[in-house]
Amino acid sequence: MSRAPQRMNSQQVVRLLFSLPDEEDVLDDFSCGLRKKVLIHGRLFCTDNFLCFYANILGFKTKQVIPFRDVIAIRRHKGSITNSIEIACANKKSFFFGSFTRRNEAFQFIYSLWRNSGYCDESQDTGVWSDDEDPPPTQEEEEKEGITMLPTEDEGDRTETLKAILPITPKKFFELFFADDATYPIKDYCMERKDTEFEITNWVENEELGGWTREIKFRTKINGPSIGPKTTRCHRTQVYKWVDGNLIIKTSSKALDVPYSSYFVVEDEWNITANGADKSIFRCLVSINFLKSTMFKGTIESRSKTDVAADHENWLKSARAKCLGDVPSPAEKQPEKQIHPIAKYDEVDLKAYRQKTKMILNSAPNSVNSLLLFNTICIILLFFYLNHLFGRLNELSSRARVDL
Secondary structure (H helix, E strand, C coil), rough: CCCCCCCHHHHHHHHHCCCCCCCCCEEEEEEEECCCEEEEEEEEEEECEEEEEEEEEEEEEEEEEEEEEEEEEEEECCCCCCEEEEEEECCCCEEEECCCCCHHHHHHHHHEEEEEECCCCCCCCCEEEECCCCCCCCCHHHHHHCCCCCCCCEEEEEEEEEEECCCCHHHHHHHHCCCCCCCCCHHHHHHHHCCCCEECCCCECCCCCEEEEEEEEEEEECCCCCCCCCCEEEEEEEEEEECCCCEEEEEEEEEEEEHHHHHHEEEEEEEEECCCCCCCEEEEEEEECCCCCCCCCCHHHHHHHHHHHHHHHHHHHHHHHHHHCCCCCCCCCCCCCCCCCCHHHHHHHHHHHHHHHHHHHCCCCCCHHHHHHHHHHHHHHHHHHHHHHHHHHHHHHHHHHHCC
């Protein structure tokens, strides 16, 4: 009795296509182009330890596998290809991927994967930005802006995703970002990310937990492989408390519509510790709490931590402006006033412009008359030529009839 062949899932297809180890799973994929002699459009698949590009154009197949262990730098790049990312390898060879729909999102994800792979030597990584873009701020520039980034350190099962010195006290931090009437509340950040169905409760004192709690619900986009659901419902439970004047905010997050969502919970802790009279140290720690055992534990943990780390970095970029001064929300921004191109000229330029325009208009009738005269002469010459041609043809026809 014959057995029907089993269909491979998309993960198995990618492993087979690129000869990857069985434990490698696709964490995300992006539509983009690889620069060879021409830009070859295909798809870039991202796993824990590899970047894999595949294209099939009119039967001509292109495959490229880049192990993270060979990568020495990942840069945004502005060259002949717009919105491109450069992957520089130890063999002095670089791969350029362009035509991303969302280049910054792809860059942040790929860079986070490389950093979490263990092959990123941050002490030697001096080229995350290309020469044609603004380099990351130096420590002196960061101090002028008021925020100083610090190296992160893991604590057991918890991964430290962010560490920085902020120019505000823990109390001010809470008032700006987490109070019920915060200046830049979490809802504004979610709206910037295009999240929908947002719901949030006010803080309520919880004696059992020794702090204050609130619930947050929203629907957000899934930045993962192009299979399965495109969005997911998210449910967060937040708890904050004060310890010796320092602020601790803990968040438990569940994405309800992703695969294996009932198997794990993302635990997120923010520590805002006083550092002097008017500064604080801001630390973000994340861990994955598994409720059930699964063979995909490594993949879930790696992908979740990568996503949370990218989200923390994006939040700090948005909050940075709020730390240094108010920034109007998109609804408050007024449309820029459109200035007519002539308005950029001064009075002398306008005078010369008017004189030149007047000369062109005055000379227009003469130009038109000359053109009409030229066309008339051409028509007359063409008439005489055709008349001569037809006369010659009639003469030849008459001779032919006489010969017959």
